[in-house]
Amino acid sequence: MIRKLNPGNLARWAVTLPPSLFLVVFFLLPALIVVAASLREPGEFGGLAPLFVGGAFTHALTLDSYRFFFGDTIYLEIFVKSFFIALLTTLICIALAYPLAWLIARSPKRRRDLLVLLVILPFASNLLIRVYAWILLLGPLNLLYTPVAVVAGMVYVHLPFMVLPLYTNLEKHDPALLEAAQDLGAGTWTRFWRVTFPLSLPGIFSGSALVFIPVLGMFAIPELLGGTGDLMIGNLIKEQFLDNRDWPFGATLSLLLTVAVLLCAGLAVLAAKKSFKGTEAVT
């Protein structure tokens, strides 16, 4: 089957090529560079040490940065702490988002769009503004520069990401299921826990992924709202690139963060798929 170069095919390449090319150069390539950079040695004045000096192959590739990372437990501690903060944020977001998502899902169409818009609007403001607002609020309460402040800020910034997927999922629930459960003798809490909640799991997993993963990589919130003991992975990375100028180590940290993110994303997809199997009746 020879598909000739007719106008149809030409159109296909004309549309696919430019964005693909752009993204390969400015997204894929840089990602690969990070991997390469993590294997290099730091330069004298920052950046990366050159591979060749005067024709000779000096500063070979090295695993120093990795050894550095695993050598000192403090870095692992920071990783673990970041995970913990991300997890806590996600759970709080689920708790706060659920009633709101429920309300939106059960509202008539007109009001639903308005309610959704109201959830999104704060998100449209700048990250820094939202963080700044919490600086104002927490300062007088003496809660500034504490882990509480960090979590509060994280929740505040990422809440809309949990509300949207959750309400989209809840919207699709067939009300007859709850009526059937009630008819069969289930009380309020049972109905929620045995019918609604399991069916909403795909939405919960989507939302969790949209919260957990960005939280892992944040640095502005810990820096502005947290104390010196509240540093997260993001802060470490920022330090390497802009303060310490140890780029290979920064690249290593980024790579490890990427791996962590990919793992979480993969888990979320698996979990969503599994929970989705039982919920096909919903959609």
Add this chain to the structure above:
Amino acid sequence: MKVERPPPPTPRPEGGGDGGSPPIGGSMQLARPALSPGGEAVRGRPGSGARPWIWAASLGVYAFLYLPLAVVVLFSFNDSVLNAEWVGFTTRWYDRLLHDEDMLRAAANSLLIALVSSSTATVLGAMAGIAMHRYRPRLLPFLALTPVAMPEILLGVSLLLFFRQVLDLTLGLTSILIAHVTFSIGFVAVIVRSRLAGMDESIFEAARDLGATPWATFRRITLPLILPALAAGFLMAFTLSIDDFVITFFVAGVGVVTLPLQIYSMIKVTVTPEVNAVSTLLMLLTLSVVVAAARFAPDALKARE
């Protein structure tokens, strides 16, 4: 030879969203409390839909979302250097803002970058959206959508390395522009793609069948139909660009300051209500842009899934 009798009509309960149709006769009459527990669907009672505590909790969450921002706005009019307590009404912080050269330059930079990057992202993103919908390429969705989903810091770091080590590019306007386009393409692509998905596919074939070349099909059929999505995409990309902090932070270098970067340094160094003022103005701007975008493509926002 079979002549089938039509099946007897079965009563179908209406979902919560359609509001207002009474239960079809024949459904069981159970003794139900006035507001059903578990959030039972709206049946003949438009407007009610949930228990009081759900309303209360939701209102609480909305308050949680808006109160901090309200405080920022409020104190931008506070006649005191400290953001501690309310002293009196004044607009002097706004006045100060308008004479702050650094701030004005940062604002100008942000606007310029936003306009250029969102225009570029709209064009490339529209192409990507059309391509993803029509040709289902394997690589493109991954390339376009991952920058949206991953932590911004990773994107910032990788671009920093790329610009400095590979291209030996001095960080500045160009690097910021490229970075903004990179993460905006995905947004526009998703919006355009979902708009296309909602349309009858065969009209594009019909156009070619009736004599239109692929270019004429694009000009006369595709473009007019995705225009709302393009507008919404442009506005979203604009907002993202104006508001971006993390990625810009890494690729801006020393020469160029954008509004968020300026705000950042202000927060770290001196906290005056000037920050409140610029925040309020910025919020107003992005607010109107998002509302406009919602007008053009209401399901663009849902397309985030």
Add this chain to the structure above:
Amino acid sequence: MALLEIRNVTRRFGDFKAVDDVSFSIEAGEFFTLLGPSGCGKTTILRMIAGFDDPDAGVMLLDGRPLTGIPPERRPVHTVFQSYALFPHMTVAGNIAFPLEMAGKSRDEIARRVAETLALVHLEDKGGSYPHELSGGQKQRVALARGLVNRPRLLLLDEPLGALDAKLRVEMQSELIALQREVGITFVFVTHSQQEALALSHRIAVMNRGRIEQLDEPDKLYGLPANRFVADFIGKINLIEVEVAAASKVLLTLTAAGLGEIAAADARPLQPGERGCFALRPELIRVYGRKESADLKNRFDGRVKELLYLGDVTHYKVALANGFLIEALMPNAAPGRAKFHEVGDAVTVCWRHDAGIFLRD
């Protein structure tokens, strides 16, 4: 010379042969139908004629010239899509004008032809409306008008009546016939409804699994199906498994297990022992009480298992001696009918010796 010639066209999707070495030709001015169950390849052929797909083997000639390599926009062939595919952002007039604009016609000519075609489909006052304001039947007619306005060599129709309700379908069928006669353009119609095909077409190609089973005029397809598939697909038919007992130039004698001998008319040189089925249309069978009888060669006793009284006709299902449930259709206005049969009645079914045909396996 035929207007459209399809020669040995094959189209494969992986291992699956959607179109398997198909050949046929269409004459100018014909209403030609491709009929078959879903998956038989009829839509694939239509898309290849339109240019949205290319055959893997074989050649297609329009007015004697091959179609390969010509993109859809340059073929003088237009399609009426199943979903109508009207451009939602253009008015009815705008939709109809579109192919004329693509062909580069002048403003005046476009206006004239659009008005003409709107009148042709009885939508004169709908020119300024938008597609979403129209009913299903009206959208249908706009799609037709749009496909015809440019006077294509062929108009392809892909199950256009599928989305309409029963009453509208029948109305549109009459309109389609009239329209085609009036404009004289060759129609290639695709459908899975045999009733529609029979009503509309000059000739029908019955397709199954990528091949043409029979290409013939409607009455020949109905009365003289070539094989079991066509017999079963078109209309209702009884198929009794038989074996050839004896064959003379005039009379064919078949034996059916448990039933006995069936007499049929067949001039083919058949051999005793050949197997096949005996195909008999229900309306050619008479159902009489045991006491009455007609002087017909084929007579078999049975009991009425089911009956469906439909006012003008009655459908009977009669269980014969070997258990076969034969279906018969009797008009309720036959003279001399004293009473209808009831379920459980002992009856005799009979038919003329030339009523059915023998289909070899």
